[in-house]
Amino acid sequence: PEWGSSSMFMPWMCYESYGDSSLIVNNYQSMRRWVDYLTSRADNHVLSFGLGDWYDYGDFKAGFSRNTPVPFVATAYYFYALKHLVKSAEMAGNKYDANYYSDLATDVRNVLNTKFFNPETKQYASGSQTANAMAIYMEIVEPENRQAVLDNLVKDIKAHGNRLTTGDIGNRYLFQTLATNDLNELMCTMFNHEEAPGYGFQLKFGATTLTEQWDPRQGASWNHFMLGQIDEWFFGSLAGI
Numbered sequence: 001p002e003w004g005s006s007s008m009f010m011p012w013m014c015y016e017s018y019g020d021s022s023l024i025v026n027n028y029q030s031m032r033r034w035v036d037y038l039t040s041r042a043d044n045h046v047l048s049f050g051l052g053d054w055y056d057y058g059d060f061k062a063g064f065s066r067n068t069p070v071p072f073v074a075t076a077y078y079f080y081a082l083k084h085l086v087k088s089a090e091m092a093g094n095k096y097d098a099n100y101y102s103d104l105a106t107d108v109r110n111v112l113n114t115k116f117f118n119p120e121t122k123q124y125a126s127g128s129q130t131a132n133a134m135a136i137y138m139e140i141v142e143p144e145n146r147q148a149v150l151d152n153l154v155k156d157i158k159a160h161g162n163r164l165t166t167g168d169i170g171n172r173y174l175f176q177t178l179a180t181n182d183l184n185e186l187m188c189t190m191f192n193h194e195e196a197p198g199y200g201f202q203l204k205f206g207a208t209t210l211t212e213q214w215d216p217r218q219g220a221s222w223n224h225f226m227l228g229q230i231d232e233w234f235f236g237s238l239a240g241i
Contacts, residue, residue: 001050001074001081002169007034008084021091028092035085035101038078045111047074053130055213055226056167057197062213062220065130067165072116072125073134077169079108080138112140122148129156130170133177150181162189164197172229179237187233199230 008031011023024031041047052065052073060066065073082105089097116125117135122145125131132153135141141149153174157164166174178187194200197214205216210227212220235241 001038001047001077002052002054004034005077005081007031008081008088012084012087024088024091028088028094031085031088032097035078035081038081039104042075042078042108045075045078045108046071046115047078050074051169053128053167053169056128056130056170057163057165057214062167062218065167065169067126067128067167068130068170069116069125072112072131073169075108075112075116076134076138076140079105079112079140082108083138109140113142117141117145119145121152123152124149127152127156128166128170129153129164129174130166132156133166133170133173137173137177137180150177153177154183154186157186157190162186164190168226171227172232175229175233179233184233184237187237191230199227 007027011027011031014023015021038047041049048071050070050073052070053068054065055062056065056067058066064070082101086098086102086105089095089101112124112135116131117123118127121127123132124135124141132149136146136149136153164171164174175187178184191198191200194204201214202211202216207216207222209223210225211222212224212226214227216222
């Protein structure tokens, strides 16, 4: 679900950056079929397949999501894809689809909050950085719980020595949640060091391209864009572009 849903998100990134809606309008039917496929795989609005937060960080071998349950990540992406499809249907002038998928998105969001949110601890799923950041950025969390979830996210980052525990999927939502909530100093602190996980270690190691893992010595690709989500912060938050 996480990789295929780029067919939903990238046309909107293009539109938001350049004002070109052609990718959305011309590919609307493809986008709708992708969401329909996810719906066909859902069980009571929950998706339970995929890689989840691939290569999340911890004292374990990188690979399948370990810090965050796969069903939460997949279902959150299902909801986020639905949100994009509703906007796409509106842009394409398809009112029926806009209403239909809006209702479905509401149902999926309700399930995310009833199945994965702990109202006592104010945590989503395992309480990981990925789970809480996705819930905030994708607007899964109810407004009255938003600040508490954000506080838990910051608390977890600090508990890990101002380090991240996110993976290929969660990185983007962690970075953007911090950036859009005036937590740029914390964002900078997370990376302004020479230990893994951090870009400083890669520079210290001598990497000339981004690697697939924070510690290149752990193997995998030494020329990979998986850790490149920080560019969005450089351009949007620091440069203001």
